[in-house]
Amino acid sequence: MTPSPRPSPPSPGPLTALPAYDADAPALAVDDLRVEFPAARGRRTSTVVDGASFQVTAGQTLAVVGESGSGKSMTARTALGILPAGAAVRSGSVRVHGVDLLTLDERRLRTVRGRHVAMVFQDALVALNPVIPVGRQIAEVFQVHGRAGRRAAARHAVDLLDRVRIPDAARRAGHYPHQFSGGMRQRVVIAMALALTPQVLIADEPTTALDVTVQAQILALLQELQDEHRLALVLVSHDLAVVAQSADHVAVMYAGQVVESAPGYELYRRPAHPYTRALLDAVPRRGRRGHPLATLPGAPPDPARPADGCRFRPRCPLARAQCATPPPVHNVGAQHTSSCHRWQEVTGS
Amino acid sequence: MTSLLSAPEAASASSALEPVPANGPLRSLLRRPRFVFSAFVVVLLCAVAAGPGFFAGWFGHGDPHACDLDHSGHGPTAGHPFGYDIQGCDLYSNVIHGTRDSLGIGLLTTAVTLVTAVVLGCLAGYFGGLLDLLISRLMDVFFGFPVLIGMIVVLETFSVHSVTSVSLVLALFSWPVLTRIMRSSVLTVRDLDYVVAARELGAGHLRILVRHVIPNAIAPVAVLTSMSIGGVITAEASLTFLGVGLRAPAVSWGVQLNTAQQYFTDHLGLLLFPSLFLSLAVLGFVLLGDCLRDAFDPRLR
């Protein structure tokens, strides 16, 4: 594919000017992040992200996988500084090329969003303004960031729509969001996220609302775009099967913690945490027709009432007395960690 | 809960309001100073309306009709904290006795409006079709009408200006707002899965409406109801001030303000004390509605 005209190369924005900026540092590194909803009237403190760490480098895909309430979306939002009202970061850091976003003021953070870190949400319909044609919405991104004049911005918008493989982009740019199908709309949102050529793209359940056939297309598109732009891609998902093809590295979250982190091929073949293993077994698999599915008893815990020690203990068939103490992070293999006291028994069987 | 729901017509609403989680909203409400204040004001006013004699007699001159023209327009003195009105009657006991009619009109109007809104809103929203078309167009007609002029015209044709007749006229012009809200609320509830589930089980329309639709659709209307009581009390005062609402010898705050309009430049108290009660009542009901809205909104609970 020939490189099409760009608004401008990743400009030396305010972030690159900072002393902490290091082009060789990971594109996104989350370290020991803790996010809480502080106790309020009649509500106890809920720790929704509890010491999560992971990192992703340019050209890599990191999948963050977890069930509802695992804190995966909250972690993703923290990276963009868009926490819901009431949530507060207690500790930890979110570094983009070495610069801790949590130390930046709102004004500076605004320049980071879109330019360095961009996000694609699950529901494309609410991410777009229903009364403005999509081409103009994308063009506005350039104008707001002072990257281009009106004419040039409109041209770039069409170009971007073309790049996310929307057929007949020039005509479609004049259409309103409701005139697009779900999959096409998600492409528009991806185009918008890529407008300012960010280094990090966070996709929060980008295909959950889509049909199976469309889901495959969007995942393929993200993969292609990543290769073209050497993006660091963070794919947040509830489904291990969906990210199986595309993830270089997988972080499994449970109750706000990263319980296992491993390269994709390693995690699927040699899970070292009982929760990962249970998740894998619970996914219906081809060719296992007629057999009951392995199930995990119970439901994910209430973040306001976490279990002592290992969070997974109440649902874990392996739980022993020692699990009442918080498990340390064990090194299972190269870049493979597990927070389970008894990880050897999980991998050993 | 509060006086708002003690009106018999609101009984259906009260059973719908209280269940959410057993005592969740009520308990969280009791922790809000705004709710405690507004509920106190509302309860107190209702007590006053129920037994004005008791409160009026506090300073020893409880009879609003025991007047002495010698004292016409006199300021506050011992035993007469608000002073005298133009007829020489005790202003305090008049204001206290005025509570009953003002509040009565507020509650009666709102009750009639609420029942109308629930019935018509359900018919329009749940059954839809031609019925919805008719009710909606009828509402549009009322919305397009200059309300104040409409009320003046209708009231002018009445020979009796009692609490009931004024209430009915006020209700005649205020039902469309609540009905429209009820209709849209029913529309959203109607297609929810649990209503479909009841239909699929073979439940009749009445059962679906009473068990599922009304309890789940009424919250926004119930909240507005409390606020609208305040609005109606003001509207009554305005109509009476214009001379088309209640008329003496009825004693409402509106009637007192009406009498005051010629004299208030000299006797400010005539305007001040009834307005003070009026404002307090309106504030009480509006704040109460506000708190109820918060209590019903699960995101704020």
Added chain:
Amino acid sequence: MTAEPHSTPVLDVRDLVKRHPAGNRPLARRGGHQITAVDGVDLTLRHGETLGLVGESGSGKSSLARLLTAVDRPTSGEITVLGRRLDLLRGRRLREMRRNIQLVFQDPYTSLDPRMTVYDIVREPLLIHREVTPRADHRARVAELLELVGLSPDHASRRPHEFSGGQRQRIGIARALALQPGILVCDEPVSALDVSVQAQIVNLFTALRSELGISYIFIAHDLAVVEHVADRIAVMRRGRIVETGTVADIYDRPQHPYTQELLASSPDLEPALRGRAVPDPGYEWLR
């Protein structure tokens, strides 16, 4: 699954069509612009069988579920349930017929009335069909139903919001089972649930089938889930059934290009798991 011969049809659908006018216009003329949600569907469900109905959004599978459970009326065509024409029944006859065919919903957050207790929710069918269980036995029957779906009868006095998605789905299933239906139409019953909870509910359906002899129409967009529960599968697209066959037919020898596309794009763990041991259900691998 069980090798019971599924001979007698309990549900038979012939040339079913559902059209509705585009938009909500009460006075819209007939013959105006119409949307065809279900377009000439034929299908048969035999006794004790699970028929998987697969399709993407807008394929008409939910519309079909609403027709089969008499929530909506078909525009034309025949629905025969246990030998009686469901589409012709009215009034009391229809109400009695509804006992035989019940619906399980997709979204456990909207399918239960938030203001009712679990007891009232599960008991409601018994109040509507008073002939099924004498009033005095309601409490015992509700407790029995809750146990059947894996909930504690002690939970009966709670309200839905106190339960997780999976538990709510169980409540919905208990309600659907209250009238002892022969047929359960499940409209995407696990797609709103977490993966680990999904498996619990899928297994519950399987267990109920062998315990109660229920026949299922199991609707899903997820081919992998359907493969697990169904005996036969019908693939639906744009209101029509494009392919029907046994599970082996559909998964191993798909004929229709659309079925092939669906299969190709369905996310699958298998390649990633290559070489890993097949899990034993129930965690024997850990004990």
